[in-house]
Amino acid sequence: xxxxxxxxxxxxxxxxxxxxxxxxxxxxxxxxxxxxxxxxxxxxxxxxxxxxxxxxxxxxxxxxxxxxxxxxxxxxxxxxxxxxxxxxxxxxxxxxxxxxxxxxxxxxxxxxxxxxxxxxxxxxxxxxxxxxxxxxxxxxxxxxxxxxxxxxxxxxxxxxxxxxxxxxxxxxxxxxxxxxxxxxxxxxxxxxxxxxxxxxxxxxxxxxxxxxxxx
Numbered sequence: 575x576x577x578x579x580x581x582x583x584x585x586x587x588x589x590x591x592x593x594x595x596x597x598x599x600x601x602x603x604x605x606x607x608x609x610x611x612x613x614x615x616x617x618x619x620x621x622x623x624x625x626x627x628x629x630x631x632x633x634x635x636x637x638x639x640x641x642x643x644x645x646x647x648x649x650x651x652x653x654x655x656x657x658x659x660x661x662x663x664x665x666x667x668x669x670x671x672x673x674x675x676x677x678x679x680x681x682x683x684x685x686x687x688x689x690x691x692x693x694x695x696x697x698x699x700x701x702x703x704x705x706x707x708x709x710x711x712x713x714x715x716x717x718x719x720x721x722x723x724x725x726x727x728x729x730x731x732x733x734x735x736x737x738x739x740x741x742x743x744x745x746x747x748x749x750x751x752x753x754x755x756x757x758x759x760x761x762x763x764x765x766x767x768x769x770x771x772x773x774x775x776x777x778x779x780x781x782x783x784x785x786x787x788x789x
Contacts, residue, residue, distance in 0.1 A: 589700030603682045614647040622646045655770040697738020700768040704731025
């Protein structure tokens with residue numbers, strides 16, 4: 575494997591070296607995000623959902639008991655919302671704090687996005703440089719042109735494009751998956767806060783409120 579990497583570096587030059595460094599960064603960021611998501615309990619809100627369901631039905635004791643068992647990163651915010659008097663200031667503050675927590679989960683996404691966009695461009699840049707070198711070799715050969723000389727230069731130049739695509743495609747897939755996870759977290763967090771701050775809402779309540787206002 576190491577011999578193969580050395581051969582690719584020899585053929586592709588510094589552009590391939592940069593792309594390999596970018597691939598290492600992608601792997602490092604991916605491992606870190608997987609650890610961070612696991613440690614924060616991203617996507618694992620079963621106990622918290624049970625607490626929210628109990629709170630929404632008016633069973634406050636069960637809600638508090640289940641909330642204390644939750645390991646979700648949202649649990650402290652929900653606990654504050656339950657223990658504090660409901661107000662617009664509290665809602666705004668909790669929205670800001672939860673937004674900050676979600677922003678921490680999204681840390682590193684910009685780097686992955688940059689790698690996904692730059693890797694193909696770097697590969698193409700390396701190919702252009704390789705093609706220039708190939709045509710310069712063809713020109714220096716003069717009248718004794720060997721077609722294999724041009725063909726060999728072209729396939730060597732295309733190595734950088736292949737490496738760039740090989741780095742960009744999995745990076746883009748990983749970023750899309752991570753973004754989808756955080757998008758679901760944002761929706762769940764918003765719903766959780768609304769349930770705590772405005773519990774016991776049913777479909778027929780707007781009609782009752784309208785009747786009371788009319789009366």
